Amino acid sequence: MESESVVGMVAIPAGRLIEPAMAMALNVHSSPGVYALLLGAGVSIASGVKTGWGVVQDIVGKVAAVRDPDNPDARSEAMADPETWWEAATSEPLGYSALLAAAAPMPASRQAMLAKYFEPEEGQDDSKGPTAAHRAIAQLVKRGSVRVILTTNFDRLTERALQEVGISPQVVSRPDQIKGIKPLTHSQVTVIKLHGDYADLEQRNTVDELDTYPDELQQLLDRVLDEYGLIVCGWSADWDKALVRAVEGTRSRRYPLFWSQYGQFSDAARRLTSQHDAAVIDGKSADELFTDLVSRVEALDRLTTAPITRDVAVVQLKRALPDPLRRIELFDLVDQAVTQITDRSTAEHKPVLATSATWADTFGSNVRGYRADSDTLLHLLANGVFHDDGTHDHVWQRAVERLVRLRDTMPNRYNEHLEKLRHLPALLATWTIGVAAILSHREELLARALYRPGWAAPHSGHDRQEPAWYLNPNLVLETEGMHDMHPSRNGDRLFYPQSNWLKDTLREPFRLVEPSDVAYSEACARFEFLASMAAMDTDIGFRAYPWVGEFFLDSFWGYDSNGLAGAIETELADTWPLLLAGAFGGELPRARNALTALTEWRGKHGRKW
Known part of the structure; x- marks a missing residue:
């Protein structure tokens, strides 16, 4: 096997000046691929899968119950001390192979017996599945942070979690496999199952079986312990004598040892952590340990990696969009773009209080700032929604949900119109999603965009309202402020400054998907029209207020039923996509x-020239 180089990596002292969990994250982040995991039974507890010894106990108990059917306590007595009971009953030491041979002598029956312990039961696909810890470990492997996993478990939860994210691990469960494996540095990840696989007769479970390892396995284990840092989780060190000796035999460590312990330390564990001056992370379950590690490492990524440019983000999105194995990459692209907005939406960056003399400047500065901060996200949404087939609609929706929460808290002192601007990123995102849905002939998506998520002002006691109401541009963008910030080209006041600004400022994100300015303007007008219909779909009179905008102009609305209004009236039927998707309660009369109501409102209030 080829030698592996670990020269040049950074080792950060563990657990003295900083919290051990923080030290572990710093080390894993600074030295990708250098830390191996040692996973014990504690990692799989939350899955409902039995440990190897648990399976042995259960099978011995069943054998005892069959041998002595008239004794109701036979099973519990045997399970209390399986080795003693087995030797007394068979005059042979308890071994996994002998046990299976006695309980299920044929391969098919043996496989069926073992599968019940490790595979989901029929109709219960979520049982006996990978835990949050397994899935977090898979993320660490995917990002290149972990490349070697030692495990005393013989379930296949680690492999299943890796396969879920598109990784085919190199698995070693028998000594005879070692000679032919790829060098550890050449494999994306190698899972070394020290006690074997559940379907393997060479499994090691009993005290005698755990006393020594075959030479090939011992050499591979010694090499990993010598050349890699180690993160231990879920391993008690109580029974695995050969593994304890192997860790003890690693006299000098090149990298810190991190040991996560949930519950009381065994004497062996206490001795090993003391010998290697390990950083002990106490009181965390496996799920908590690894999900926290992923979060911390990703936080370090954001500090050390320059944000990708808008255009590069769009290219990456287009590549990920049709590939089911890159769904997490696509999710992260959009989520990171939202985070860039939320991080700059604090009162420090976007003031919510200003004097009467500075109010107009502050308003304009905030509007332009929110638009600039949202640029990458808006390009991702325009291209993503347009090219998507509905597979990722939940990703676009989550972006809006996160942005809506910018107004979930209320500042102590604020100007009403500056405070309402905190919903501007959500309005920009919703408008972009809506126009993209119209351009791609996926108007059913509007049933989600205009009706969810609900929102109510904090501590107001009001019912939660739909985006068609609380994201109305005329509520989010104060009219006088928009007149000052966005005059017409000749300096006059626009009839619909909010509508005109949104259409103009969002033109750029749509250049790649719709080159025609006419088609883009028509899509914007149609979106405003449909959003206004949703806003008028209420029994509360004062809330029936449309997205007053340029779609009211005769050039869009039309004459004698020949324009947009007439077209939509003709479309209204039980098969209308918005109705089928749940808009207007799915009821044609409501639509x-x-x-x-919208037509009557325009007749009373709308400008027609």
């Missing part, structure tokens, strides 16, 4: 009533 028609909303159109009528």
Whole structure:
């Protein structure tokens, strides 16, 4: 096997000046691929899968119950001390192979017996599945942080979690496999199952079986312990004598040893952590340990990696969009773009209080700032929604949900119109999603974009309202502020400054998906029209207020039913995509009533020139 180089990596002293969990994250982040995991039974507890010894106990108990059917305590007595009972009953030491041979002599029956312990039961696909810890470990492997996993478990939860993220691990469960494996540095990840696989007769479970390892396995284990840092989780060190000796035999460590302990330390564990001056992380379950590690490492990524440019992000999104194995990459692209917005939406960056003399400047500065901060996200949404087939609709929706929460807390002192601007990123995102859905003929998506998520002002006691109401541009963007910030080209006041600004400022994200300015303007007008119909779909009179905008102009609305209004009236039927997706409660009369209410409102209030 080729030698592996670990020269040049950074080792950060563990657990003295900083918290051990922090030290572990710093080491894993600074030295990708250098730390191996040693996983014990504690990692799989939450899955409902029995430990290897638990399986042995259970099978011995069943054998005892069959041998002595008239004794109701036979099973519990045997399970209390399986080795003693087995030797007394068979005159042979308890071994996994002998036990299976006695309980299920044929391969098919043996496989069926073992599968019940490790595979989901029929109709219960979520049982006996990978835990949050297994899935977090898979993320660490995917990002290249971990490349070697030692495990005393013989379930296949680690392998299943890796396969879920598109990784095919190199698995070693028998000594005879070692000679032919790829060098550890050449494999994306190698899972070394020290006690074998559950379907393997060479499994090691009993005290005698755990006393020594075959030479090939011992040499591989010694090499990993010598050349890699080690993160121990879920291993008690109580029974695995050969593994304890191997860890003891590693006299000088090149990298710190991190040991996560949930519960009381065994004497062997206490001795090993003391010998290697290990950083002990106490009181965390396996799920908590590894999900926390992933979060901390990703936080370090954000500090050390320059944000990708907008155009590069769009290219990456287009590559990930059709590939089911890159769904997490796509999710991360959008989520990181949202985080860039939320990180700069504090009162420090976007003031919510200003004097009367500075109010107009502050308003304009905040509007332009929110738009600039949202640029990458808006390009991702325009291209993503347009090219998607509905597979990732939950990703686009989550972006809006996170942005809506910018107003989930109320500052102590604020100007009403500056405070309402905190919903501007959500409005920009919703408008972009809506126009992209129209351009791609996926208007059913509007049933989600205009009706969810609900929101109510904090501590107001009001019912939660739909985006069609609380994201109305005329509520989010104060009219006088928009007149000052966005005059017409000749300096006059625009009839619909909010509508005109949104259409103009969001043109750029759509250049790649819709080159035609006319088609883009028509899509914007249609979105405003449909959003206004949703806003009029209410029994509460004062909330029936449309997204007053340029779609009201005769050039869009039309004459004698020949324009947009007439087209939508003609479309209204039980098969209308918005109705089928749940808009207007899925009720055609409600949609028609909303159109009528919008038409009447325009007749009373709208500008027609």
